[in-house]
Amino acid sequence: MNKITDGIKHLIIINVLLFIAPQLLQLDVTNILALHFPKNGNFGIWQYITHMFMHGSFSHILFNMYGLWAFGSPLEQMWGKKKFLFFYFSAGLGAGLIYTLVNYYQFTGIYDLFINAGLNNSEIIAILEKGSSAGYNLKDAITQADFDKIYMLYHTPAVGASGAVYGVLAAFGLFYKDAKLALIFLPIPIAAKYFIPIMILGDLFFGVTKYSVGNIAHFAHIGGALIGFIIAYYWKKNEFKSYE
Structure with a gap:
């Protein structure tokens, strides 16, 4: 079993405190x-950092901290460290x-429909x-699906360390390609070099289709994995050593 390292220990403590304290208070x-x-x-602007320490449920923080x-x-x-x-x-x-x-791109596409309607x-x-669009004649310009989508984009905040954890997953898969991994619903051990790309492709599929279950920020997962892979690949290629 992996010994918990100093940096990860502190990250987990902060995440747990920010999950429990608001509920207690x-x-x-x-x-x-x-x-x-x-x-x-x-x-x-600070929310790009602070959202990484917020979680919506016990299972959310449990899986992120485990990963x-x-x-x-x-x-x-x-x-x-x-x-x-x-x-x-x-x-x-x-x-x-x-x-x-990605959200801004989706938002702008629907926003332009409002502009074209004269708003x-x-x-x-x-x-x-x-x-509500009561008082505005938008029936022919904006579908209910479009309205629901832009309303969700505008109002739904993102929480969780999942993006950063996906970056960690990508780096792990790069450095430990042959490590065997498995999921609860897929208990067959698969090498990390196959397992992690399959997970990321799954997020891409659910992100661009309507088959996603629950309110999951798939493109945050993909973004974290992409940035994590780029950094890890650069470090590995250039043999960037620890400066501690």
């Missing part, structure tokens, strides 16, 4: 710490940025804030 810090859509009034420990421990042992933390936060930040860019920016934001 009956505080809702979602509007402050979760990652909101940039046009939403609750958006703050961080199981796949991150060998990397921190190899790289050292400072290098691993740099990697972790870079992957998480990249995940948040790519997630925002200005303040009117569109007012509609999104109240969740």
Whole structure:
């Protein structure tokens, strides 16, 4: 069993504290710490970091922290604490940025339909804030599906360390290609070099289709994995050593 490393121990402690404390104190810090859509009034640039320490449920934090420990421990042992933390936060930040860019692209496509219907920016934001287009003749311009989609993009914040953990997974698969991995629903051990790409391709599939189950930020997973792979590949190729 992997010994818990110093950096990962501190990350897990912070995540657990920020999961438990608001519940014990009956505080809702979602509007402050979760990652909101940039046009939403609750958006703050700091949320690209703080959302990584927020989780929506016990199972959410459990699986993320398990993945961080199981796949991150060998990397921190190899790289050292400072290098691993740099990697972790870079992957998480990249995940948040790519997630925002994809959402912004989707938002803009529907937003333009409002503009073409003769609305200005303040009117569109007012509609999104109240969740109703009553008083505006949008029946022929905006479908209910489009309205539901842009409303969700505007109001739904992202939480969780999943993007950073996917970066860790990508790096693990690069450095430990032949390690055997398995899932509860797929108990057959598969080499990491096959297992992790299959997981990422699964996120891509669910991200571009309507088959996703639950409100999962698939493109944050893909973004974290992409940034994590790029950094890890560069370090491996250039034999970047630990500076501790």
